Amino acid sequence: xxxxxxxxxxxxxxxxxxxxxxxxxxxxxxxxxxxxxxxxxxxxxxxxxxxxxxxxxxxxxxxxxxxxxxxxxxxxxxxxxxxxxxxxxxxxxxxxxxxxxxxxxxxxxxxxxxxxxx
Amino acid sequence: xxxxxxxxxxxxxxxxxxxxxxxxxxxxxxxxxxxxxxxxxxxxxxxxxxxxxxxxxxxxxxxxxxxxxxxxxxxxxxxxxxxxxxxxxxxxxxxxxxxxxxxxxxxxxxxxx
Numbered sequence: 001x002x003x004x005x006x007x008x009x010x011x012x013x014x015x016x017x018x019x020x021x022x023x024x025x026x027x028x029x030x031x032x033x034x035x036x037x038x039x040x041x042x043x044x045x046x047x048x049x050x051x052x053x054x055x056x057x058x059x060x061x062x063x064x065x066x067x068x069x070x071x072x073x074x075x076x077x078x079x080x081x082x083x084x085x086x087x088x089x090x091x092x093x094x095x096x097x098x099x100x101x102x103x104x105x106x107x108x109x110x111x112x113x114x115x116x117x118x
Numbered sequence: 119x120x121x122x123x124x125x126x127x128x129x130x131x132x133x134x135x136x137x138x139x140x141x142x143x144x145x146x147x148x149x150x151x152x153x154x155x156x157x158x159x160x161x162x163x164x165x166x167x168x169x170x171x172x173x174x175x176x177x178x179x180x181x182x183x184x185x186x187x188x189x190x191x192x193x194x195x196x197x198x199x200x201x202x203x204x205x206x207x208x209x210x211x212x213x214x215x216x217x218x219x220x221x222x223x224x225x226x227x228x229x230x231x
Contacts, residue, residue: 043224043225044225046222093161105163105166105176106153106220107163108160108162
């Protein structure tokens with residue numbers, strides 16, 4: 001089974017509107033971390049937001065928030081007040097186990113291409 | 119803000135040649151990683167490195183690949199006898215410890231011709 005599933009290959013949003021990018025995950029670990037990365041056309045990977053499995057509150061970072069629904073195993077990214085510069089690929093990722101362990105590879109989803117329309 | 123630096127940004131090599139991709143992680147980071155992304159596809163884990171040894175590697179990371187931290191600052195990925203299907207963006211990443219996300223480098227785009 002896929003560890004991370006992103007079902008929206010492409011999304012469009014009007015500038016200044018909010019948009020939700022979906023992400024579901026699969027793990028049997030009790031301790032894990034969920035991450036969102038932005039990849040603009042230049043190719044770099046930019047860390048956006050993190051949610052730990054034990055965090056009770058949804059993570060927020062500026063215009064980004066993570067809608068964490070543990071029972072549903074979903075970790076959707078919400079971008080409020082979209083800007084033209086938000087047009088990019090967005091990857092959801094998960095790391096299983098605690099951060100103190102060695103290794104701890106990330107599992108990435110296939111990404112969602114977001115286009116912000118003026 | 120500290121960065122992970124990767125060089126070169128783009129490398130073209132002939133099939134069968136060896137390439138070395140270079141990364142300078144953030145100086146106090148302890149864990150180092152290589153990922154690759156074939157054009158239009160998802161990011162795939164290659165290898166993690168901690169305490170001067172490989173701690174985890176994927177099926178992709180076969181005998182064709184090797185990593186090294188030769189001098190305490192650089193972290194290199196060597197690909198021997200490159201194949202066309204090795205063409206991809208290769209990302210280096212590092213982290214200090216704990217549960218935070220990695221810091222990724224800006225990537226090296228490898229093109230094998």
